[in-house]
Amino acid sequence: MNGRQDDLPTIFERSEPGRRAARPPVVEGPSMAALLGDAALRDAPPALPEVSELDLVRHYTNLAHRQTSIDGNVYPLGSCTMKYNPKVHEEVAALFEDLHPEQDPSSVQGLLEALGTLQGWLGSITGMDEVTLQPAAGAHGELTGILMIRAYHEANGEGAQRRHVIVPDAAHGTNPATAGMVGYDVVEVPTAADGEVDLDAMKAALGPDTAAVMLTNPSTVGIFETRILEIADAAHAVGAQLYYDGANLNAIVGKARPGDMGFDVVHMNLHKTLTTPHGGGGPGTGPVGVKAHLAPYLPLPHVTRDADGAWGLTTDAATSIGRMRSYYGNVGNLVRAYAYVRSLGAEGLANVAEMAVLNANYLRVRMREAGFASAFERTCMHEFVARPPEGVSTNDVAKALLDEGMHPMTVYFPMVVKEAMMVEPTETESLQTLDAYADALARILRRAERDPASLAEAPTTTPVRRLDEVAAARRPVLRWRPREDDADVAGAAAD
Amino acid sequence: MRYTPHTAEDVRAALDAIGVDDVQALFADVPADLLDPPLDLPAPADEATLLRHVRDLAARTDARSPSFLGGGVRAHFTPSVTKHLAMQSEFVTAYTPYQAEVAQGVLQTTFEFQTMMSELTGLPVSNASMYDGASAVAEAALLALRATKRRRVVVSRGVHPQAREVLATYLAPLDVTVDVVDLDGDHATPVPADLSDAAAWIVQSPNHLGTVEPFPPHVRAAHEAGALAVAVADPLSLAVLQSPGDAGADVAVGDGQTLGVPPQFGGPHFGYMVVTERLLRQLPGRLVGETRDVDGRRGYVLTLQAREQHIRRGKAKSNICSNHQLAAGMATINLAALGPAGLRDLAEGSVRNAHALADRLRQEGYDVATGNRPFFAEFPVRVPRDPREVRRDLHAAGVRAGVPVPDEYGLGSAILLAATESTSDADVDALVAALARVAPAAEVPA
Numbered sequence: 053m054n055g056r057q058d059d060l061p062t063i064f065e066r067s068e069p070g071r072r073a074a075r076p077p078v079v080e081g082p083s084m085a086a087l088l089g090d091a092a093l094r095d096a097p098p099a100l101p102e103v104s105e106l107d108l109v110r111h112y113t114n115l116a117h118r119q120t121s122i123d124g125n126v127y128p129l130g131s132c133t134m135k136y137n138p139k140v141h142e143e144v145a146a147l148f149e150d151l152h153p154e155q156d157p158s159s160v161q162g163l164l165e166a167l168g169t170l171q172g173w174l175g176s177i178t179g180m181d182e183v184t185l186q187p188a189a190g191a192h193g194e195l196t197g198i199l200m201i202r203a204y205h206e207a208n209g210e211g212a213q214r215r216h217v218i219v220p221d222a223a224h225g226t227n228p229a230t231a232g233m234v235g236y237d238v239v240e241v242p243t244a245a246d247g248e249v250d251l252d253a254m255k256a257a258l259g260p261d262t263a264a265v266m267l268t269n270p271s272t273v274g275i276f277e278t279r280i281l282e283i284a285d286a287a288h289a290v291g292a293q294l295y296y297d298g299a300n301l302n303a304i305v306g307k308a309r310p311g312d313m314g315f316d317v318v319h320m321n322l323h324k325t326l327t328t329p330h331g332g333g334g335p336g337t338g339p340v341g342v343k344a345h346l347a348p349y350l351p352l353p354h355v356t357r358d359a360d361g362a363w364g365l366t367t368d369a370a371t372s373i374g375r376m377r378s379y380y381g382n383v384g385n386l387v388r389a390y391a392y393v394r395s396l397g398a399e400g401l402a403n404v405a406e407m408a409v410l411n412a413n414y415l416r417v418r419m420r421e422a423g424f425a426s427a428f429e430r431t432c433m434h435e436f437v438a439r440p441p442e443g444v445s446t447n448d449v450a451k452a453l454l455d456e457g458m459h460p461m462t463v464y465f466p467m468v469v470k471e472a473m474m475v476e477p478t479e480t481e482s483l484q485t486l487d488a489y490a491d492a493l494a495r496i497l498r499r500a501e502r503d504p505a506s507l508a509e510a511p512t513t514t515p516v517r518r519l520d521e522v523a524a525a526r527r528p529v530l531r532w533r534p535r536e537d538d539a540d541v542a543g544a545a546a547d
Numbered sequence: 548m549r550y551t552p553h554t555a556e557d558v559r560a561a562l563d564a565i566g567v568d569d570v571q572a573l574f575a576d577v578p579a580d581l582l583d584p585p586l587d588l589p590a591p592a593d594e595a596t597l598l599r600h601v602r603d604l605a606a607r608t609d610a611r612s613p614s615f616l617g618g619g620v621r622a623h624f625t626p627s628v629t630k631h632l633a634m635q636s637e638f639v640t641a642y643t644p645y646q647a648e649v650a651q652g653v654l655q656t657t658f659e660f661q662t663m664m665s666e667l668t669g670l671p672v673s674n675a676s677m678y679d680g681a682s683a684v685a686e687a688a689l690l691a692l693r694a695t696k697r698r699r700v701v702v703s704r705g706v707h708p709q710a711r712e713v714l715a716t717y718l719a720p721l722d723v724t725v726d727v728v729d730l731d732g733d734h735a736t737p738v739p740a741d742l743s744d745a746a747a748w749i750v751q752s753p754n755h756l757g758t759v760e761p762f763p764p765h766v767r768a769a770h771e772a773g774a775l776a777v778a779v780a781d782p783l784s785l786a787v788l789q790s791p792g793d794a795g796a797d798v799a800v801g802d803g804q805t806l807g808v809p810p811q812f813g814g815p816h817f818g819y820m821v822v823t824e825r826l827l828r829q830l831p832g833r834l835v836g837e838t839r840d841v842d843g844r845r846g847y848v849l850t851l852q853a854r855e856q857h858i859r860r861g862k863a864k865s866n867i868c869s870n871h872q873l874a875a876g877m878a879t880i881n882l883a884a885l886g887p888a889g890l891r892d893l894a895e896g897s898v899r900n901a902h903a904l905a906d907r908l909r910q911e912g913y914d915v916a917t918g919n920r921p922f923f924a925e926f927p928v929r930v931p932r933d934p935r936e937v938r939r940d941l942h943a944a945g946v947r948a949g950v951p952v953p954d955e956y957g958l959g960s961a962i963l964l965a966a967t968e969s970t971s972d973a974d975v976d977a978l979v980a981a982l983a984r985v986a987p988a989a990e991v992p993a
Contacts, residue, residue, distance in 0.1 A: 059844055059845045060651070060655065062655065062658070062659055062662075063659050063883045064659070064662065071886070072885075072886050072888060072889060073626070073628060073883070073884040073885075073886070073889075074626035074628065074629075074884040074885050074886075074889050075889065075892075076623075076624045076626075076885065076889050076892045076893050076896065076968055077624060077892070077896055077968045077969055078892050078896065078968075079892075079895065079896035079899045079900055079968055080899075081895075081899035081902070081903065082899065082902070084787050084895060084898065087898055087899070087902050087921065088759055088787070088788070088898065088921040088923070089759075089921050091761060091789075092759050092761055092788055092789060092921060093787060093788065093789060094785070094787065094788060094789045094790055094793065095789075095793070097786070097887040097888075097891065098663075098666035098667045098785065098786070098790075098887055098890070099666050099887070100663060100666060100882050100883065100885070100886050100887045100890065101882075101883045101886060102886040102887070102888075103883060103886070105628055105884070108628060108632070108880070108883055108884055109628060109631075109632060111883075112632040112633075112635070112656070112880055112883075113632070113635070115651070115652040115655055115656055116632075116635040116637040116638055116652050117637065117652070118649075118651040118652040118655070119637040119638065119641050119649070119650060119651065119652025119653055120637075120641065120646070120649040120650060121636060121637040121638075121639075121640040121641040122640040122641075122642075123636040123637065123639075123640045124636075124637065127642060129642055129645070132642055132643065132645075134640075134642050135550075136550055137639065137640050138549075138550060140594055140597065140598065142634070142639075143598065144597075144598075144601050145811070147601060147602065147604075147605035147610075148605060148608065148610070148811060148812060149610075149809035149810070149811040150610035150611070150622065150809065150810065150811075151608055151609075151610050151810060151811065151812040152614055152616040152620060152622065152810045152812070152947060153618075153620055153810065153812050153813030154616045154617075154618045154620070154950045155609065155616065155812075155942065155947055156935075156938045156939045156941075156942040156947075156949075158939055158942060158943070159608065159609040159612075159942045159947065160608045160609070160812065161607045161608070162603070162604035162605055162606065162607030162608045163604065163605075163608050163812060165604060165607070166601070166604050172587070173587075173588055176586045176587040176588060177586060177588070179584070188678035188679060188682065188814065188815070188871075189678060189867075189868075189869045190869075191856075191866045191867060191868050191869065192678060192682070192867075194866065195866060199716065199719070199720065202720055225855070225856035225860050225863070225868065226856050226866045226868050228856070228860040228863075229856035229860060229863040229865070229866035229868075230866040232860075232862065232863065232866075233689075233717075233720075233865065233866050234720045235720040235721055238860070275576070276574075276576035276577055278576050278577075278578070280578075281578060304577070306586065307574060307577070307582060307583060308574075308577050308581045308582055308583075308584070309581070309584055312581050312584060313581060327550075329639045329640055329873065330640075330641070330642050330643070330869075330872075330873075331638060331639055331641065331871075331872045331873025331874075331876065332638055332641035332642065332643070332644060332650070332652075332653030332656075332872045332873070332876070333641075333642075333643045333644065333653065333657075333675065333833065333869055333870045333871075333872035334676075334815075334869040334870045334871045334872050334873065335678075335814070335815035335817075335869070335871045335872075335873060335874065336869050337815075351716070373716055373719070374712055374713070374715055374716035374719070375681070375709060375712035375713050375716055376682070376713060376716060377678055377679050377681050377682050377713060377814075378619065378679050378680060378681035378682075378707070378709045378710065378713070378802065378813060378814075378816075379620075379709070379812070379813025379814060380812060380813050380814070381813065381814055382814040382815040383811050383812040383813055383814055384809075384811040384814065384815055385814075385815060387601070390601075391597055391601060393588060393589075394589060394591075394592050394597055394600070395549050395591060395592055395593075395594070395597055396549055396591055397588050397589060397590050397591035397592075398585070398586040398588040399591065400549055400591050401586070401588070402583070403551060404551065406570045406573075406574075407551040407553055409570075409573045409574065410553070410558065410561050410562070410565075410570055410573060411561070413561075413565045413567075413573055414561040414564055414565060417564050417565050417566075418564070431567075431572075431573055431575065431576065433576075450646065451648070454646065454648055454649055459646060459649065460646055462645070463645075479550075479551045480550050480551060480552070481552070482552040482553070482557070483553070483557050483560065483561055511648050511649075514648040514649055515648070515649075515651050515846075516647075516648055516651060516840040516844050516845075516846035517648065517840040517841050517842055517844070518648065518840060518841050519647050519648065519838050519839070519840050519846045519847075519848050520838045520839055520840070520841075521647075521838065521848050521850065523838050523839070524836040524837070524838035524848050524850040525836070525850050525851055525852075525853075528827065528834070528836050528850060528851060529836055529837040529838070530658075530661055530671075530672055530673070530827075530834060530835070530836055530837075530850075531658070531661050531662040531665045531671065531672075531673065532658065532659070532662045532837075
């Protein structure tokens, strides 16, 4: 042990019987046994923590201080997209947080107007005819989209015939997982040397048994698929549907539209492009847009407006794929996205893509000067894949960045590039921040040449140092237990 | 331009460094006729204009009238400290904890969440949260299909209708039969006669009509048939009701909104899923595990990721690659703020106020259709007209109440009413007065 921070106790280890931070209203009345019957009651209360309010505040404030965030640090996670979350959004979202989803539509007209309007705006941004706001995350949007494609083929009598979905080998892992959930076989096509999809392999894979092609554009290596119109034509020629994974929409938002490229379905990750917070893992929010021929299959409910101008929620459509989640979507995030689009307008959104692409190319050049090769030496879009020089490990560089006070890029993705470092600065970082990032990377490479062993020691300044992930997976400890039962943890530490 | 920091000089300097003439050159890979389409969007609004606009929208909503709305979502008392701590910017503006050394805040909070959900449900292995309760029910069915290699799911009609709809959506592409078991005359689920070949038997308590379902006989029936017993539970109710784990269930799922997350018209909330040790490797979603760093210090990491789509891709357990951490973290802090006594006060207060409300409505002559089984904090009341019209008119009369009971329950025209610990006598008086105008007891058909 060195002299740095000790273990931070769990909230359970701070617990003292009889302490309470909060006192809800107490309602006197009959016993639970009298109202609910003895048999239904639990024998012992759940062992939740018992702490004072100040204990509680200190604990979760200290935990917050052990957490990196976009508000504190540059966070260039390629494909994950961490940009600034405007503060005004919190005020906007709070205006709607006490609304109950079972309220009569007449009592939520202002909110339904925002949601209905947002549906239209997202359709315009993506070039789609109809949009559903329901999906709870990007991957949930993928599931929604592929279920709609399946319903479309079924309605055309081709459900049994179309058995597979084509996915590039560099695709986000959710794409093949989604296709698998909908019962499709996955056919992978390789990435060509220029970073784009191998068009010949794509054409060879396409056939009357293809249900859909799932692509993102720009691709997961940050390159625009220049032959996208040809890909769309080839897919449509065999009756397949073209699905757009919106994870990379930030590169083209306001500048170009998936709908104009021939895509039939698109999901958007609102946290990646329209600045909704991701909260250390979620919520996401994954609205899905479709061309008119797929509109009959949209999930329900759907925000609509009647002839009198009243907003409502449609819940009946015989052809709908059904419901994807309870109620209407992650409304708290949808109103944040509404505020963002309303703040920026068309020109502001185009500026987002332009500055995101400018920043990515600037950092790509600066990193090349610092000694990191780009995986593909060409203009990138909002992100790019780099690699360290031979003999230096991407993971070591990432951990050394932590000691520089900076968050690493996405590492080891996409899997088609060895030692991949996927960097996405986003439009909200300044050139000065990008210079500092490149300078830190240059220092790390000099250190790697001078004292390679020291890199493997990094990080040394973080609350904890490199953690034993193998032990965590081999003997999973997934909940806290009182000390006397804690032999497993001691065992894991000894491994 | 609102949130981008670039000055004209910055843009020039960056272009020079890159070696192109203008920003448009960076989009040279995009076919020219695709570039810069006109978009049908409003003109940019400055912050003051934006706030005025959204406040105008909010003024055309009712967030303040007394509420008796339930249906799985309820606004319980949440101490101020919960929101203040949960909304710290380090928690709000963090991404997925891919670099564990600088993400201990989120990882430890998640580990504490997993522990609390394990305590509440009486089962050992919780994931880091799901999208919501309805999708968690569907994922529980998928888990059971994987674990048992069977092709049939049996579900009680007492399970929230929207959860059953989501279940149907998720299972539609698969060659799986879904059977629904009707409630009996007392709104309780009979133990089904035939669970043969079932992967899962899914029962909810309190069920959609508010009735408390005893899990043990259902668990026994599932296990005798070789099926998994899936218990759907409002986690707040588990402060007083027997836990799924104590009843022997294999899987507990539900929506966590009642643990301190604002209703916000239905989301974001979070779902939970907690399972037995035996089902650990079938569990979808993220898991946080405890481990040690190179100095022997305790720390937390995302673990068992081989189950997930990043590695398994087409063979992953689920395509879920996120959780609803912000909401789950809020529930974690709230549970710590309340402790076992505070959580019990919320649950008991809700039960007592709901029973007092049912008694009052009976005195007023209403047909409170609870059946002869215990109910928790929500119950059906017959009304003389289409329940949707009654709900609309109650809102117009200044009370948010009247979740329509779907026709499938065979109660005729009925609404659900819910109470919480915060329901006041004045709220109840307002409801009674509004009902007298909108749906007089005398008009309810016998």
